[in-house]
Amino acid sequence: xxxxxxxxxxxxxxxxxxxxxxxxxxxxxxxxxxxxxxxxxxxxxxxxxxxxxxxxxxxxxxxxxxxxxxxxxxxxxxxxxxxxxxxxxxxxxxxxxxxxxxxxxxxxxxxxxxxxxxxxxxxxxxxxxxxxxxxxxxxxxxxxxxxxxxxxxxxxxxxxxxxxxxxxxxxxxxxxxxxxxxxxxxxxxxxxxxxxxxxxxxxxxxxxxxxxxxxxxxxxxxxxxxxxxxxxxxxxxxxxxxxxxxxxxxxxxxxxxxxxxxxxxxxxxxxxxxxxxxxxxxxxxxxxxxxxxxxxxxxxxxxxxxxxxxxxxxxxxxxxxxxxxxxxxxxxxxxxxxxxxxxxxxxxxxxxxxxxxxxxxxxxxxxxxxxxxxxxxxxxxxxxxxxxxx
Numbered sequence: 001x002x003x004x005x006x007x008x009x010x011x012x013x014x015x016x017x018x019x020x021x022x023x024x025x026x027x028x029x030x031x032x033x034x035x036x037x038x039x040x041x042x043x044x045x046x047x048x049x050x051x052x053x054x055x056x057x058x059x060x061x062x063x064x065x066x067x068x069x070x071x072x073x074x075x076x077x078x079x080x081x082x083x084x085x086x087x088x089x090x091x092x093x094x095x096x097x098x099x100x101x102x103x104x105x106x107x108x109x110x111x112x113x114x115x116x117x118x119x120x121x122x123x124x125x126x127x128x129x130x131x132x133x134x135x136x137x138x139x140x141x142x143x144x145x146x147x148x149x150x151x152x153x154x155x156x157x158x159x160x161x162x163x164x165x166x167x168x169x170x171x172x173x174x175x176x177x178x179x180x181x182x183x184x185x186x187x188x189x190x191x192x193x194x195x196x197x198x199x200x201x202x203x204x205x206x207x208x209x210x211x212x213x214x215x216x217x218x219x220x221x222x223x224x225x226x227x228x229x230x231x232x233x234x235x236x237x238x239x240x241x242x243x244x245x246x247x248x249x250x251x252x253x254x255x256x257x258x259x260x261x262x263x264x265x266x267x268x269x270x271x272x273x274x275x276x277x278x279x280x281x282x283x284x285x286x287x288x289x290x291x292x293x294x295x296x297x298x299x300x301x302x303x304x305x306x307x308x309x310x311x312x313x314x315x316x317x318x319x320x321x322x323x324x325x326x327x328x329x330x331x332x333x334x335x336x337x338x339x340x341x342x343x344x345x346x347x348x349x350x351x352x353x354x355x356x357x358x359x360x361x362x363x364x365x366x367x368x369x370x371x372x373x374x375x376x377x378x379x380x381x382x383x384x385x386x387x388x389x390x
Contacts, residue, residue, distance in 0.1 A: 178353030211237030
């Protein structure tokens with residue numbers, strides 16, 4: 001196949017979208033497919049020009065004032081259309097599409113190329129977290145504009161499928177995520193690292209992810225009364241200084257990658273994830289693979305990942321007393337923690353990226369066979385709207 005992947009973020013950033021795209025690129029390289037990747041530039045000129053045999057084209061972008069690491073592509077549809085026209089893809093893969101993905105949607109439709117849209121980021125839910133609750137309906141409109149025009153929409157969890165269908169999006173299928181069960185493994189539990197992080201023998205309770213409002217990491221302050229524990233925060237983001245003040249005594253590692261990340265995850269006793277906007281939550285799956293039981297909010301992606309009372313605990317949104325009690329339960333009972341950890345590893349260790357990406361290729365083929373869906377509204381109006389936003 002000839003596949004164009006248009007992603008809202010890419011290297012050198014590290015997030016769930018980037019991780020998924022990199023695994024897809026590895027799989028397509030092994031298959032021998034021809035791949036073009038179109039992404040926003042980084043502002044520093046450090047986006048690679050080739051990854052896993054795929055050409056990478058970075059288009060101009062600007063950073064969000066409140067979150068400099070997030071880049072928003074600028075420019076109109078014509079540049080994207082020209083890139084696609086020159087490459088001649090059989091299908092366009094839209095990775096967590098919103099701004100650049102919308103332009104790629106318009107360009108692909110103009111060229112008669114089907115799109116597969118990967119729903120991964122709940123952008124509308126971020127509106128309230130960033131002080132703009134009035135914008136949620138407008139953001140959902142853009143999400144629906146993109147997914148209504150896709151030959152197929154792939155969502156990572158049952159809750160995200162339900163959310164899209166509630167907005168009227170059709171042709172939605174589940175496409176989950178794989179996990180690297182070699183990098184994230186109980187074998188990497190490091191007692192020397194544990195002594196460094198917990199010199200008094202504390203149990204390590206960790207959060208892994210972006211330090212931003214939508215992750216609700218400040219909820220970990222509710223764990224202050226859990227005896228014999230220390231909080232470990234792995235990641236970075238705009239809320240780091242705020243969180244350092246809210247979580248005195250916590251250890252902040254900063255951003256970690258690769259084997260070092262795997263070592264830190266495996267060295268935790270419990271992983272906690274309080275964010276209520278997760279469509280999947282890959283870090284939970286990585287924690288489970290490392291044999292670490294998880295305490296997470298019972299909303300969104302975690303509902304599919306955490307087997308309540310077997311691989312971890314789920315608590316109702318906003319019930320921070322339950323959060324603290326579940327952490328107390330696991331850190332205070334070593335035999336239970338070990339049993340949960342063993343079950344956690346078994347639950348996810350066979351979710352290989354190779355099979356997950358094989359499913360994706362099948363979805364590409366289905367999209368190519370089905371062609372484009374009927375235009376939701378007249379193409380002339382679509383072009384007018386696109387020009388007004390360019």
